[in-house]
Amino acid sequence: MSFFLPLNLRVGWYLALRQIRRASKWTTSLIVFVMVLTFLNLVAVTGILVGLIEGISNSYRIQYTGDVIVSALPDKSYIEDSPGVLKFIESLPQVTAISARYLAGGTVEANYLTRTDTSDKANQTGAQIVGVDPVAEANLTGLSKYVIEGAYLAPDDYDQILIGARILEKYSFGEQPGLTPLKNVVPGTKVRVTIGSNTREMTVKGIIMSKVDQIAVGVYMPEDELRQLASINNYDLSQIAIRLAPGTDAAAIRDLLNRSGVGDNAKVRTYIDAIPNGVADITNTFAMLGNMISSVGLVVASITIFIVIFINALTRRKFIGILKGIGISAAAIEISYVLQSLFYAVLGSGIGFALLYGFLVPYISAHPIDFPFSDGILYAPLPGTLLRIALLVATTLIAGYIPARMIVQRNTLDSILGRN
Numbered sequence: 316m317s318f319f320l321p322l323n324l325r326v327g328w329y330l331a332l333r334q335i336r337r338a339s340k341w342t343t344s345l346i347v348f349v350m351v352l353t354f355l356n357l358v359a360v361t362g363i364l365v366g367l368i369e370g371i372s373n374s375y376r377i378q379y380t381g382d383v384i385v386s387a388l389p390d391k392s393y394i395e396d397s398p399g400v401l402k403f404i405e406s407l408p409q410v411t412a413i414s415a416r417y418l419a420g421g422t423v424e425a426n427y428l429t430r431t432d433t434s435d436k437a438n439q440t441g442a443q444i445v446g447v448d449p450v451a452e453a454n455l456t457g458l459s460k461y462v463i464e465g466a467y468l469a470p471d472d473y474d475q476i477l478i479g480a481r482i483l484e485k486y487s488f489g490e491q492p493g494l495t496p497l498k499n500v501v502p503g504t505k506v507r508v509t510i511g512s513n514t515r516e517m518t519v520k521g522i523i524m525s526k527v528d529q530i531a532v533g534v535y536m537p538e539d540e541l542r543q544l545a546s547i548n549n550y551d552l553s554q555i556a557i558r559l560a561p562g563t564d565a566a567a568i569r570d571l572l573n574r575s576g577v578g579d580n581a582k583v584r585t586y587i588d589a590i591p592n593g594v595a596d597i598t599n600t601f602a603m604l605g606n607m608i609s610s611v612g613l614v615v616a617s618i619t620i621f622i623v624i625f626i627n628a629l630t631r632r633k634f635i636g637i638l639k640g641i642g643i644s645a646a647a648i649e650i651s652y653v654l655q656s657l658f659y660a661v662l663g664s665g666i667g668f669a670l671l672y673g674f675l676v677p678y679i680s681a682h683p684i685d686f687p688f689s690d691g692i693l694y695a696p697l698p699g700t701l702l703r704i705a706l707l708v709a710t711t712l713i714a715g716y717i718p719a720r721m722i723v724q725r726n727t728l729d730s731i732l733g734r735n
Contacts, residue, residue, distance in 0.1 A: 329651075347662050365694045383583065383586070384554060392553075394581040404572070409563045417446035423440060474515065475519075480531060620656055676695055
């Protein structure tokens with residue numbers, strides 16, 4: 316095959332291969348190690364920053380919305396024709412789990428039994444109260460796994476609730492606008508739950524902790540209990556969260572539901588559509604910051620290759636002069652040093668690529684980084700990684716070519732005699 320290559324490239328290949336074989340193994344290993352670190356810096360820094368926000372998206376999908384969520388239209392308080400919509404969704408073969416929810420705004424009051432002065436401020440807070448089928452909700456979102464104190468709901472529980480940890484003083488970040496933490500609330504504590512004009516004393520069965528706000532500041536109870544307390548005399552649902560079979564396109568199911576007429580009675584969104592406003596902007600900002608930080612590593616790697624090639628060529632200046640003197644073209648010698656740079660870049664990127672997808676991505680996916688508001692992952696889509704490899708290789712080739720040309724272009728006789 317080498318017969319068909321241009322002469323300068325064949326000679327350059329021979330010279331590069333000869334020099335790499337004769338180079339110090341420690342020096343080669345060190346340069347490759349620098350390239351591996353540079354590659355990981357290019358991918359991992361941006362990947363972790365963006366993965367922090369991607370962790371929010373994953374949490375919303377897994378713990379709250381499912382792959383697709385159907386909710387009331389903006390000007391409605393419930394999904395119109397809820398039984399018909401639910402029946403149609405259940406008939407879809409792509410659907411593997413459903414949780415139908417009733418939502419109502421209300422207040423939760425604690426310590427009312429010990430408040431002796433009616434002029435004292437009541438220890439109460441507003442909350443979104445959610446009525447669910449405990450079994451269906453646990454199957455879809457794994458809500459039972461997030462009970463950190465007490466126990467999960469049973470379908471036949473009466474006057475018992477799960478309460479989000481963030482509305483309790485013990486777990487809250489302090490008082491926030493519209494959110495006053497409840498004091499002295501543990502499993503078994505009696506609280507008063509009020510929805511509209513209806514108030515009922517209920518028992519806290521468990522406390523749930525999640526990094527999804529809707530769960531962390533919510534109150535859950537069996538659906539029949541909520542329908543009684545909120546005086547819902549029919550089956551007008553507020554939300555239907557849907558989990559799809561693996562590999563199913565959530566956007567395609569969203570469009571199918573809209574075309575089928577469900578979109579006339581409810582708002583149909585994928586989990587990406589349902590992510591809180593601003594998350595996409597934060598993702599773009601973090602990606603930009605990651606690229607800025609990673610570019611520093613790229614510059615360092617370029618300088619490292621430049622110095623290595625320059626010193627290598629400078630110490631072999633006499634040999635380069637002899638090669639030129641016997642008829643080896645300057646282009647062939649320059650190509651040999653560019654190929655050496657390519658060797659370092661490709662080998663370093665290859666090892667980094669194997670570490671990234673063979674270890675880092677699956678490990679961090681299985682053991683997410685515990686950020687205060689997200690279970691961060693390492694977000695490294697293949698197209699973006701390949702682009703960074705190409706950028707690293709291109710930068711390295713330029714960094715190897717410049718010093719080689721500087722040395723090779725010197726006067727042949729001066730190079731042989733060692734004159735400056």
